[in-house]
Amino acid sequence: MVRNRSLRYVSHPEKGIEPAVHFKLVDDEIDLDNAPLNGGVLLKTLYVSSDPYIRYRMRDPEVQTFCPPIQLGDPVDNGGAGQVVRSEDPNFKPGDYVAGYLEFAEYSVYPGRIKHFYKRPLRKVQKLPNVPLSIYLGTLGMPGTTSYQGIKYFASGRLKTAKTIFVSGGAGPVGTFVIEYIKVLAPHIKVIASAGSPEKIKILKDVGADVAFNYRTEDTAKVLETHGPIDIYWDNVAGSTLDAAVKNSSTGGLIIACGAISQTSHDANSVVRNFDEVFKRSLTVHGFVVFQGESAVVVPKFHEEIIPLVAQGKITSREHRYHGLEEAGKALADVHSGGNTGKAVIVVAEE
Structure with missing residues (x-):
């Protein structure tokens, strides 16, 4: 058994995000060898993203808007990158680098219990030379x-x-x-x-x-x-x-x-x-909303066109890194106050 720390959403904000009020760090345990996968994969989380739209998800589920709510008591989830630890999915093997809509937790089963329309299928990602995997949270995310x-x-x-x-x-x-x-x-x-x-x-x-x-x-x-x-x-x-x-x-x-x-x-x-x-x-x-509506027809060509521009240095990336889930609440608040300079990235584990 190993520790599995997560950031839970515990209170709806009325205005701004207050990390100590709206989130709680919870330490559980997980058996990496025997945790049920139910046909999915067990992931070690490397990075998760803080983005301004998350504030729209922090609401009573009765309030309807463009993005799914986070349920009280659940881990926060958002775009992230990780590595496969164990797999029952034939499309993935241990060691694969992947990107998807990940829980703010050290380990998680994908797709797992939390399901909503933002949680699309996990995808393998290319590890670019001299570029951190976290680029798939920002420039390539x-x-x-x-x-x-x-x-x-x-x-x-x-x-x-x-x-x-x-x-x-x-x-x-x-x-x-x-x-x-x-x-x-x-x-x-x-x-x-x-x-x-x-x-x-x-x-x-x-x-x-x-x-x-x-x-x-x-x-x-x-x-x-x-x-x-x-x-x-x-x-x-x-x-x-x-x-x-x-x-x-x-x-x-x-x-x-x-x-x-x-x-x-x-x-x-x-x-x-x-x-x-x-x-x-x-x-x-x-x-428009990303991945939705008529304009999403162009999205399948995104990586094909943009990865070469990144490799050529024509499209660049800047990150503001927060280290550990202990700093995740601050990262979620900072994107609303201008406290970050560059893409807000929470480093859950080193690559």
Whole structure:
């Protein structure tokens, strides 16, 4: 028997995430040789991901929204990477590296007891030279896929004529991917990007943003007025930033609504006041959720196209690492306060 530590979800938040209130570390034991697999696999967890959308999962199950709730008492689960310890599935053997929707636990059986529509089949992943397996949580995982799906499906036809794109929340894994991918597909486009600290402004410049500004110290509307109009707006935050973007969009512009982090904690100040500009400027607004809807048709080509760009250094990765499940609650909270710089990755065990 060995220890199997997990992070359990124990209380619904009303606003922000408080790790000591909403999560609890639990130490169980597991028999690695005899734990029932029921046709599945036993995994050793190496990495799990912290992403802003998890806050939407932290709710009463009676509240309906785009993602499944986490049940009280269950381990938190999200995108992760691990290694097969034992298998009853003919598609996997011990030692295989895999990625999937993993529990925040040192060991778990996949697919196991927890089932929901985000928990897709486990997949083998390629271990790239000199690249940590955690890249499958960020650049080659859900954040990268999100960026690819949105740009490839909604913006491909506009990139030849567009002159300016604005990316809010630009220093996170979705934003940096969007910036670098745009520079690959359409290097003529001017990229404006916002973030909330000097360290993150440096990231924006490093990944190719032509105009990088701190929304905490500069007026977003004035920056966009100076450097716009905006032909494409990639929205990660909604709220007052979306207000400024629609007011400074070109006629016939495109808004890709990927996230609304300003509204995840039900902040009354995060309302949008200028939405009448959508009809005044004949704007097109496309909202989407990764792996879902008509835009997901492009996803099967994601790794085929992007792994070579990663190998060439054209799409890069930055991580903010949290060590051990003891730091997982902090990782889940930090992505809402700007406490992380780079993709938030929880290291459960070393590769």
